[in-house]
Amino acid sequence: MPFEPDLIPAPLRTECRAAGYFALDERASLDAGPGTHDTARWLRTTLGAATGLTLADGSGPHAIRLRISADVERAYGPEGYLLSTDGSVADAAVVIEGGGAAGVFWGAQTLRQLLGPEAHRRACVAPAGHDWDLPLLTVTDGPRFRWRGLLLDVARHFMPKDDVLRQLDLMAAHKLNVLHLHLTDDQGWRVEIRRHPRLTEVGAWRPRTKWGHRESPLWNDTPHGGYYTQDDIREIVAYAADRHISVVPEIDVPGHSQAALAAYPELGNTDVIDTTALSVWDTWGVNPNVLAPTDNVLRFYEGVFEEVLDLFPGTFVHIGGDECPKDQWKASPAAQARIRELGVGDEDGLQSWFVRHFDRWLAARGRRLIGWDEILEGGTTERGLTPGAAVSSWRGDEGGVTAAEAGHDVVMCPAQHVYLDYRQAPGDDEPVPVGPVRTLADVYRYEPVPPGLAPEAAAHILGTQANVWTEVTENRARVDYQTYPRLAAFAEVAWSRLPGPDARDLAGFERRMTTHYRRLDALGVDYRRPAGPLPWQRRPGVRGLPTEEAPTAPPNV
Numbered sequence: 001m002p003f004e005p006d007l008i009p010a011p012l013r014t015e016c017r018a019a020g021y022f023a024l025d026e027r028a029s030l031d032a033g034p035g036t037h038d039t040a041r042w043l044r045t046t047l048g049a050a051t052g053l054t055l056a057d058g059s060g061p062h063a064i065r066l067r068i069s070a071d072v073e074r075a076y077g078p079e080g081y082l083l084s085t086d087g088s089v090a091d092a093a094v095v096i097e098g099g100g101a102a103g104v105f106w107g108a109q110t111l112r113q114l115l116g117p118e119a120h121r122r123a124c125v126a127p128a129g130h131d132w133d134l135p136l137l138t139v140t141d142g143p144r145f146r147w148r149g150l151l152l153d154v155a156r157h158f159m160p161k162d163d164v165l166r167q168l169d170l171m172a173a174h175k176l177n178v179l180h181l182h183l184t185d186d187q188g189w190r191v192e193i194r195r196h197p198r199l200t201e202v203g204a205w206r207p208r209t210k211w212g213h214r215e216s217p218l219w220n221d222t223p224h225g226g227y228y229t230q231d232d233i234r235e236i237v238a239y240a241a242d243r244h245i246s247v248v249p250e251i252d253v254p255g256h257s258q259a260a261l262a263a264y265p266e267l268g269n270t271d272v273i274d275t276t277a278l279s280v281w282d283t284w285g286v287n288p289n290v291l292a293p294t295d296n297v298l299r300f301y302e303g304v305f306e307e308v309l310d311l312f313p314g315t316f317v318h319i320g321g322d323e324c325p326k327d328q329w330k331a332s333p334a335a336q337a338r339i340r341e342l343g344v345g346d347e348d349g350l351q352s353w354f355v356r357h358f359d360r361w362l363a364a365r366g367r368r369l370i371g372w373d374e375i376l377e378g379g380t381t382e383r384g385l386t387p388g389a390a391v392s393s394w395r396g397d398e399g400g401v402t403a404a405e406a407g408h409d410v411v412m413c414p415a416q417h418v419y420l421d422y423r424q425a426p427g428d429d430e431p432v433p434v435g436p437v438r439t440l441a442d443v444y445r446y447e448p449v450p451p452g453l454a455p456e457a458a459a460h461i462l463g464t465q466a467n468v469w470t471e472v473t474e475n476r477a478r479v480d481y482q483t484y485p486r487l488a489a490f491a492e493v494a495w496s497r498l499p500g501p502d503a504r505d506l507a508g509f510e511r512r513m514t515t516h517y518r519r520l521d522a523l524g525v526d527y528r529r530p531a532g533p534l535p536w537q538r539r540p541g542v543r544g545l546p547t548e549e550a551p552t553a554p555p556n557v
Contacts, residue, residue: 006515007113008488009175009495011141012076022085022093023131024051024115029058031092036066038242039096039105047112051132052124064111065092066104073099079177079244080142081107085114085134094134099142102244106175110139117518120173145448147411147463148494149178149248150487152479155185155259156284157470158204158226159479165239166476170484170523172243174491179240180318180465182250183228186258186281186289190227191249191311195303196264200227203259203280210283212432212472216543219282220474233311246314248370253301254291254354255324261289267297269328269335284471288325293338293350298357305358315368316390321355322372348377352384359389370411373399390462397450404453404460412448413465418490420482421469423546429532431481431539432472433546440530444489444509445501466490472544477526481537484527488516 005014032040043064044055055064072080078100085094094111098104112119115132126132150171152159159167168179183190189203205225211218228236240247258281261268268275269292281287291297308317326347329335339346344353351374359369363386369375370390376399390409393400400410415422415435422435448464466487473479489509498504520527526537 005114005135005137006512007110007139008509008512008516009492010498010509010512011110011139012497013140014137015140016135016137018136021133021135023133024053024093025062025131026053026129027062028053028055028093029060029063030055031059031063031065032057033065033067035068035101036098036104038101039066039108042105042242043108043111047108047115047119049123050112050119050121051115052126052128052130053132059091061091061093063092064094065096066108067095067097068100068104069097072097072103075099076103076140076142077146079103079106079146081110081139083107083110083139083141085136085138102177103142105172105244106141106143107139109173109175110141112173113519117515117522120519120522143175143495144497145461145463145494147178147465148176148491149180149411149413149463149465150176150483151180151182151413151465151467151469153182153185153468153470154190155182155188155470157209157474158188158190158224159470159476160226161228161232161236163476163479164236167479168236168240168243168245170487170525171245173519173523174487175495176487176491177244178246178248178463178465180248180250180467181236182469184250184252184259185256186287187284188225188227188280189259189263191233191251191308192227192229193304193307194230195307196300198263199260199304201263203263206280206282208282209474210471212539212542213434213545214284215545218542225280230307230311237312246316247312248314248316248318249308249312250318250320251301251304251308252320253358254293254297254351255322256287256320257291258287258289260291264300267291267300269332271334272328272332286323286325288327290324290328291354292332293329293335293354301358302361305361309365309367316370317362317367318370318392319355319358319375320371321351321375322394323374324351326351352377356385359386363388373403376402392465394467400461401450401453401457404457407460409460409462411462411465412450413467415467417446418443418464418466419469420466420486420490421471421473423544424482424486424528425532426546428540429538430544431478431533431537432542433544434472435545436547438486440486440489440510440513441506443486444493444506445504446490446493447501448493464490464494472542477537480526481528481533484520484525485513485517488513488520 080099081103096107204227209220265275329347368388391403422438423430423433
C-alpha cells in the first residue's frame with residue numbers, strides 16, 4: 001500500500017515516488033527566491049525553533065528551495081503550491097514552488113506537518129543531532145475557495161492581543177486566510193477610535209457579566225472589558241499579513257450598538273428612551289436599543305470608519321446589519337419623520353437606507369461592504385446594494401442563494417452548520433451547551449455551495465467561514481474547546497476539493513486526525529477530546545440553551 005501522509009487539510013494530490021525517507025539535519029539551509037522571504041523568515045523562526053535547525057541562507061543539496069512559479073499559478077492559482085522531497089531536484093533537498101507568495105507559505109505549512117507533531121512546538125525537545133525525517137514524495141495542492149474564514153467574537157468576551165496572535169498562528173497551520181474580527185456589540189467596544197475616546201473609556205467595560213444563558217440566575221461580578229489600541233490593531237494586521245491572512249473588521253450598525261450608546265447617549269433614540277441611563281450591556285440576546293437614523297449619527301460613524309480604514313488595509317469592511325429591532329423607530333416621532341423625508345416606506349426601509357449609506361460611502365473609498373444577510377432585505381434594485389457589496393449568509397443557505405443569483409459575492413456561514421459555539425455532543429458534560437449538536441463529523445460533511453445553484457451564481461460563492469461567538473466562551477481555553485478539533489474539519493471543507501457530503505471519507509479523515517491531535521497537543525490547544533471533555537473543561541451547573549433540531553436562525557443566548 002502506498003504511503004499516505006496524515007495531512008490536514010488534505011492536498012489535491014500526493015505522489016510517493018520512492019520508499020524511505022530523507023533526513024533534514026544540521027546541514028539544512030534556506031534558498032529563498034524573490035518574493036519568498038516572508039516564508040523564509042517564518043521557517044527560520046518557527047520551524048527552526050521547533051527543530052533546532054539554524055536554516056541559514058544557502059543553496060546546494062541540503063537546501064530548502066523556495067520559489068514563485070508562473071506555471072504553478074496558471075495551474076493552481078496564487079495560493080497553490082508544489083512541494084517535492086523526493087530528490088528529483090539534484091541541488092536541493094526540499095523544493096516548494098508556489099503560484100504566489102501565499103502558495104509558498106502554505107507549502108511551508110505542509111512541510112511542517114510532514115516533519116511530525118514535534119515540529120509544532122515552540123522549542124526543540126528532540127535530542128542533539130536528531131534527524132528530521134521527511135517522506136520522499138511530491139505534493140500538488142491548491143485551495144477550493146479563496147475565502148477560508150474564522151470569525152472571532154472579541155466583543156462579548158474580550159480576547160487579549162496575544163490570544164488573537166496565537167489564533168492567527170493556528171489559522172495559518174490550517175491554511176485559513178481570513179480573520180473576521182467582531183469588534184463591537186452591545187456588550188463592548190474593542191477598538192480605539194481617537195476622535196471618539198469614550199467608545200473605549202466607557203464602551204469597553206461592563207461591571208458584571210451574565211454567567212451562562214441569558215435566563216441563567218448566575219452572574220460573574222468581576223468587571224470585564226478591554227480593547228485594542230490602534231497600534232495593537234496594526235500589530236495584529238501585520239502579523240496576519242505575514243501569514244497571508246486578511247483581517248476583516250466588523251463595526252455593527254444600526255443594531256448591536258448599546259456599548260456605543262452608553263458612551264455617547266446622543267446616538268440613540270432620545271425621544272423614546274432616556275439614553276443617558278444606558279450602560280454597557282451585561283447580558284445576552286437581541287437588544288432593543290439601536291442607533292437613531294440621523295445625519296449626526298451618520299457623521300459620527302463616518303468618523304469611526306475613517307479610522308478603521310486607516311487600520312485595516314484589506315478590501316472588505318463588515319458593518320453587521322443584523323438583528324435590528326424596530327420598536328424604538330416605530331415609537332420615535334423623529335424616526336417616523338425621517339421615513340417620510342427619505343420616502344423609504346417603513347422601518348425596514350429605514351434600516352436599508354442606513355446600510356446603503358455606508359455601502360456607498362465605503363465604495364467611494366475603494367472598499368467593499370460586507371454584512372449579514374439581513375442587508376438584502378432592502379432589495380437588490382437601484383435602491384438596494386451596490387454591485388460590490390457582499391453578504392455573509394448566516395440564517396441558512398437562502399440569503400446566500402438570493403445574493404449570488406443577484407450577482408453579489410457571498411461568504412457561506414450558516415448557523416446550523418458552522419457556528420462553533422454550538423455544543424459538540426448530547427448530554428450534561430458539555431460546558432454551557434448551546435444550540436443543536438454539531439459533531440466533528442457534521443462539520444466535515446458541510447457543503448458550502450448550495451445544491452442546485454447555477455454555475456454563474458455559484459461563481460459568486462467566495463468561500464465559507466466558521467463563526468465563534470463568545471457569549472458563553474469566556475476565555476482562551478473555552479474558545480479552544482469550542483473551536484478545535486472542529487476547525488480542522490472545517491479547514492478541509494474550505495481548502496480541499498472534497499466529493500459530496502455523503503461520499504466523503506470520514507473514516508480516512510478521522511484516521512488522519514489521530515496524528516493531528518498530536519499536533520494540537522504540541523501547539524498547546526485545549527481542544528475537545530474524542531471521548532468528551534476533560535474534568536476541568538466542564539461547567540457543571542451553568543445553564544445553556546440546548547436545542548434538538550437545527551434552527552433556521554441560532555438561539556440568542
